[in-house]
Amino acid sequence: MTRTVQTEGLNRRTLLATSLSAAGGMMIGVALPAKAAPIFAEAASPETLSPREVNAWIVIEPDNTVLVRLAHAEMGQGTATALVMMVAEELECDWSQVKCEYASANRNIREKGVYKGMNTVGSAGVRTSVQFMQQAGASARARLVEAAAKRWNAPAAECVAAGGKVSHPASKRSLTYGALAGEAATITLVKEPAIKTPAQYKLLGKSTARLDTPPKLDGSAKFGIDTRLPGMVYAAVVSCPEFGAKLKSVDEAPAMARRGIIAVVKLDDAVAVVADRYWRAKAALDQLHIEWAPGPNATVDSAQLDKAYVDATHGPMVSARKTGDAAAALAAPGAKLIEAVYEVPNLAHVPMEPLNATVHIQPDRVDVWIGSQSPMQALNMAAQQTGVAPENVYVHNQFLGGGFGRRSAHDELTHAISVAKVVKKPVKLVWSREQDVRRDRYRPQAAVAFKAALDEAGKPTAFDSRIAVGSLLRSLGASPVANGLEPMAVECIATTAYKFPNIDVGVMLKNTHVPVGFWRSVGASQNTFFIESFIDEMAHAAGQDPYKFRRALLDRPDFLAVLDLMAAKGDWGKPMGPGRGRGMAIVETYGSITGQVAEVTVSPEGEIKVDRVVAVMDCYNAANPNTIEQQIEGGIVYGLSAVLWGEVTIKDGGPVQGNFNTYRLMKLSETPKIETYLIPSGGAKWGGVGEPSVAPVAPAVCNAIFAATGKRVRKLPLKNVDLKRV
Amino acid sequence: MITLKVNGKQRQLDIEPETPLLWVVRDELGLTGTKFGCGIAQCGACTVHVNGVATRSCVTTAGSAVGKDILTIEGLSPDGKHPVQQAWLAEDVPQCGYCQSGQIMAAAAFLKTKPAPTDDEIDKGLTNLCRCCTYPRIRKAVHRAAKLAASRKA
Numbered sequence: 001m002t003r004t005v006q007t008e009g010l011n012r013r014t015l016l017a018t019s020l021s022a023a024g025g026m027m028i029g030v031a032l033p034a035k036a037a038p039i040f041a042e043a044a045s046p047e048t049l050s051p052r053e054v055n056a057w058i059v060i061e062p063d064n065t066v067l068v069r070l071a072h073a074e075m076g077q078g079t080a081t082a083l084v085m086m087v088a089e090e091l092e093c094d095w096s097q098v099k100c101e102y103a104s105a106n107r108n109i110r111e112k113g114v115y116k117g118m119n120t121v122g123s124a125g126v127r128t129s130v131q132f133m134q135q136a137g138a139s140a141r142a143r144l145v146e147a148a149a150k151r152w153n154a155p156a157a158e159c160v161a162a163g164g165k166v167s168h169p170a171s172k173r174s175l176t177y178g179a180l181a182g183e184a185a186t187i188t189l190v191k192e193p194a195i196k197t198p199a200q201y202k203l204l205g206k207s208t209a210r211l212d213t214p215p216k217l218d219g220s221a222k223f224g225i226d227t228r229l230p231g232m233v234y235a236a237v238v239s240c241p242e243f244g245a246k247l248k249s250v251d252e253a254p255a256m257a258r259r260g261i262i263a264v265v266k267l268d269d270a271v272a273v274v275a276d277r278y279w280r281a282k283a284a285l286d287q288l289h290i291e292w293a294p295g296p297n298a299t300v301d302s303a304q305l306d307k308a309y310v311d312a313t314h315g316p317m318v319s320a321r322k323t324g325d326a327a328a329a330l331a332a333p334g335a336k337l338i339e340a341v342y343e344v345p346n347l348a349h350v351p352m353e354p355l356n357a358t359v360h361i362q363p364d365r366v367d368v369w370i371g372s373q374s375p376m377q378a379l380n381m382a383a384q385q386t387g388v389a390p391e392n393v394y395v396h397n398q399f400l401g402g403g404f405g406r407r408s409a410h411d412e413l414t415h416a417i418s419v420a421k422v423v424k425k426p427v428k429l430v431w432s433r434e435q436d437v438r439r440d441r442y443r444p445q446a447a448v449a450f451k452a453a454l455d456e457a458g459k460p461t462a463f464d465s466r467i468a469v470g471s472l473l474r475s476l477g478a479s480p481v482a483n484g485l486e487p488m489a490v491e492c493i494a495t496t497a498y499k500f501p502n503i504d505v506g507v508m509l510k511n512t513h514v515p516v517g518f519w520r521s522v523g524a525s526q527n528t529f530f531i532e533s534f535i536d537e538m539a540h541a542a543g544q545d546p547y548k549f550r551r552a553l554l555d556r557p558d559f560l561a562v563l564d565l566m567a568a569k570g571d572w573g574k575p576m577g578p579g580r581g582r583g584m585a586i587v588e589t590y591g592s593i594t595g596q597v598a599e600v601t602v603s604p605e606g607e608i609k610v611d612r613v614v615a616v617m618d619c620y621n622a623a624n625p626n627t628i629e630q631q632i633e634g635g636i637v638y639g640l641s642a643v644l645w646g647e648v649t650i651k652d653g654g655p656v657q658g659n660f661n662t663y664r665l666m667k668l669s670e671t672p673k674i675e676t677y678l679i680p681s682g683g684a685k686w687g688g689v690g691e692p693s694v695a696p697v698a699p700a701v702c703n704a705i706f707a708a709t710g711k712r713v714r715k716l717p718l719k720n721v722d723l724k725r726v
Numbered sequence: 727m728i729t730l731k732v733n734g735k736q737r738q739l740d741i742e743p744e745t746p747l748l749w750v751v752r753d754e755l756g757l758t759g760t761k762f763g764c765g766i767a768q769c770g771a772c773t774v775h776v777n778g779v780a781t782r783s784c785v786t787t788a789g790s791a792v793g794k795d796i797l798t799i800e801g802l803s804p805d806g807k808h809p810v811q812q813a814w815l816a817e818d819v820p821q822c823g824y825c826q827s828g829q830i831m832a833a834a835a836f837l838k839t840k841p842a843p844t845d846d847e848i849d850k851g852l853t854n855l856c857r858c859c860t861y862p863r864i865r866k867a868v869h870r871a872a873k874l875a876a877s878r879k880a
Contacts, residue, residue, distance in 0.1 A: 636859070
């Protein structure tokens, strides 16, 4: 697919700096439409005082560099570049002169939420920021224009802001933003300017090269794991194998005798070794003989858990959606019934950068270096765990080597703080890959029992689904979910766009001792597999083409546009050779509609090759098609690893898998040909793009396998499914 | 004491010979461009060159690298203008970027052995893992780098 990449200045021009600009110029305050606290009136601290600020989001240096502060994490999804584009769109600065840095979580505390939530979750970074980031840029531009107009004694309406300069064509005068920033600081606008609509965009909506690419090519990009501080020591940690069990005893002597070892720290359910070098800490840790006290789940295994979830689908349910009377329609005489039970396993996040955190605790101040999707939560957790007031806790967010929903619970930070309290030095605590996989908070295992009825014409008359899945919020301790209804547990099924006349969706939240959490695309990941596989079964039972069958159940133009395009570009209906098949899936999630057609080859021995995936997405408005394409491709392959091999099974109460030799990930050689089509249909809505494309992959592939072999896959991963035809 | 030649410089290091090269370059020398991903040579995030050969440094001991030329991502080019880096830039390959040092080092060494690779040869030659799944762009960038390197020679 062709895309136009904006390549102004391909030389190394942009930096994602993690330190704030030093003091030196004039302070600027601006009144944004939202309540903005006066910046220079706050208590002075290096993180608050930033004299060349136009507002909390934008600093303009005398050399005309525009520094944009980011309240969202960059974990590969391209949000940093998109946020800067929003400002630049309005500010009319020179794109080759933009820079960005993370906004300060500490300042967010001190200035009562000037940077808002600072959470990067829910595929919401771009779509929740676009209005106010544009406003920040527009406001700054308007004040720069007024400053110039004042200086020239010319009407502001005759002044033009473009390319980092304000000019007055009538008198042939111009000044750079950098020269005007000081005066602009003193100006209060009578009225804040309107922001551009998407129809007026010149920069947003165009494929733009990522600002963070250059440092990621030469080793200079810093991730949390790369933190280095004077006097820093390193810690390696291992948690008990069984979830919920405790540490019984460990003989520290063998570790303490080794070179460079500083301490062995005993935690409630883990052991850490601290040394002057990470490898020394890890090697010593591996050597220790640790005794764990078995907990109440020491004999739990996946066979039991799998059965428990399937059994739960036949038990009591909390109603998530009721339209019409599905029970009656299912019982109607002449109704053709289709029933199926589907199951999916726990899935690990496996970011390429294992979880890690560096902390420095002082009596009156705590500093944390971490890659976090939620630096405010990290800050508050650090404050609580150390007893230092939040105003004195500083979270220095870094590039994340993958987030995928894992980097918000800060389990690694809890460990780091516990260790730092003991050794009283700056500590970098790094999780091994085994620790990272085994102490993950998984995409939960789940089961669903479906029942549907078709009339004589093959049209669905009833759709009944009973879901059993763990509650994420209960597991995270975030909410007891008193009413038993968690949106993530039922999304995409209870919210389906299919127009079944009678619908009954029930859910039973079932948590075990296995920790679960938010995994890229969350409930859409299992529920799209469930419903898009079952709708395929329904189509087959009706003797109809799966594309036509879906089409007849949808009446939304945006849905139909995605469905029709993916069928067209995916060559739906064209013949395929023996052992080859095509499958499709479509879903609305995070405010976008995403559909995929997958082509597979299944050998007679049952080996699966995913040959091609055609993906279509309508996200309504697009900030940067370049990075959206990356997210679509990336999400597809993330989902493929999961459907083909992904599972974390439980034995003796703990996870079996630990590293890439047991938790297999897709390689370059296994990646299918991917074709992406972005069809943003416009309007006021912005859809998210970081997660949606993970969701349709599993059902598209499994439906393709059905087309190729006649075998219906109802339990993942595929590596456990026998597709032999010899 | 162990002497290692890293990025053209001789370094005297007071370390145990069994220390993996990965942790030598990261923690002793502060060259954090080479990354830790798995520790069992499965992912390739730790890829460096030892005597020009792509090597997974997490399972390569410092002792075994004595007397050899070790090159990390920081030493691949003085100015980011290695053909692989230029191709990666043009194709905008990285997403989170964590695996990319290893990918670039692996690709650079690979292209020395296969200057005009087919897709099949790329499949067999590049086995580094990427979790953000930048593979489609990596493949394009490898072809682009091959052409770029060839045009520079011409």
